[in-house]
Amino acid sequence: MMASFVTIPSLLALFRIDRDLHEYQIALEALLKDQVALEAKIGAIAADIAQQEAAALKLQASIGAQDLDLKTRQAHIEKMREALNSTKTNKEYSAILVQISAEKAEVSKLEAAMLENMEQLEKDQAATVAAREQLALQQGLLATAQGESETRATELRGHIDRLNVVRSGCVTKVPAEALKQYDRLRRKYPGDAMAPVEFDDDDLDNISCGGCFMALNMEDVNQLRGRDEIRRCNACSRILYLPETQANEKTRAGEQHA
Ligand SMILES: [Zn+2]
Numbered sequence: 001m002m003a004s005f006v007t008i009p010s011l012l013a014l015f016r017i018d019r020d021l022h023e024y025q026i027a028l029e030a031l032l033k034d035q036v037a038l039e040a041k042i043g044a045i046a047a048d049i050a051q052q053e054a055a056a057l058k059l060q061a062s063i064g065a066q067d068l069d070l071k072t073r074q075a076h077i078e079k080m081r082e083a084l085n086s087t088k089t090n091k092e093y094s095a096i097l098v099q100i101s102a103e104k105a106e107v108s109k110l111e112a113a114m115l116e117n118m119e120q121l122e123k124d125q126a127a128t129v130a131a132r133e134q135l136a137l138q139q140g141l142l143a144t145a146q147g148e149s150e151t152r153a154t155e156l157r158g159h160i161d162r163l164n165v166v167r168s169g170c171v172t173k174v175p176a177e178a179l180k181q182y183d184r185l186r187r188k189y190p191g192d193a194m195a196p197v198e199f200d201d202d203d204l205d206n207i208s209c210g211g212c213f214m215a216l217n218m219e220d221v222n223q224l225r226g227r228d229e230i231r232r233c234n235a236c237s238r239i240l241y242l243p244e245t246q247a248n249e250k251t252r253a254g255e256q257h258a
Contacts, residue, residue: 005228010173011182011239013247015194017167021160022191028156031149038142045135052128059121066114073107173248178230182239195238197221212236 080100087093171179185193195211197220207216214235223231224242231240 005245006173007175007178007228007230008224008239008241008245009248010170010175011178011194011230012241012245014167014170014174014182015239016247017163017170018186018193019191021163021167024156024160024163028153028160031153031156035142035145035149038138038145042135042138042142045131045138049128049131049135052124052131056121056124056128059117059124063114063117063121066110066117070107070110070114073103073110077103077107170248181230181232185237185239189236189238193238194241195233195236196243197224197240198243209233209236209238209240211238216240 077100080096080103084093084096087096174182182193189211192211195209197207197216198210199207199216199221204218204221207218207221208214209216211233212235214233216233220231220240221242223229224240224245232238233240
């Protein structure tokens with residue numbers, strides 16, 4: 001009796017292909033996702049390096065300005081020292097000494113600030129060197145990953161292409177109205193539009209949908225056994241099939257071949 005049915009067996013053949021197709025698509029997307037993540041990491045490190053280099057330039061400019069200021073003040077101190085020799089009164093002499101001492105205080109403040117900047121610059125430059133090493137490492141990882149995943153991606157695309165060829169043969173065997181319903185559900189549940197009715201022949205009080213695990217009843221089983229039409233789960237609306245239903249034999253052979 002089952003052999004004369006078309007709807008569920010033809011949908012089941014299609015569903016099995018779509019389930020495999022979906023798995024291959026997911027694997028392909030995951031492969032690309034890993035690369036995108038690695039590329040983002042590399043981009044972030046490169047941005048860090050650019051920022052560190054800009055900061056280093058700024059610091060170098062600031063050190064240059066401080067150095068110029070320092071030299072000007074040191075020259076001023078020299079000039080004042082010379083002026084000490086030509087002073088005529090003690091009062092004038094000690095006034096210049098006060099000025100020299102004030103300028104010396106400025107000089108030592110400047111020297112301290114400059115030293116701090118130079119230490120910071122050294123730290124920044126060390127960080128940049130480390131970041132460059134990290135960048136090279138990640139770029140190496142990416143190149144390896146790209147090589148490996150290209151092989152795997154080619155393999156996956158091959159499976160997908162072959163399955164799509166088999167699929168286009170299967171689609172023509174599904175009654176039009178059933179195909180319409182199936183296609184709608186396929187968008188809602190990619191690779192998962194159909195669900196087996198789960199039950200034990202010894203315990204027919206426990207019948208459930210294999211998709212959402214909600215309870216079904218004997219009427220669902222009887223209708224699937226007796227009529228060549230679609231029956232859907234009331235809870236999740238997946239298209240139900242009985243575990244005993246075989247997909248179209250020719251299609252299964254084609255699927256295995258793929
Ligand atoms: Zn369900």
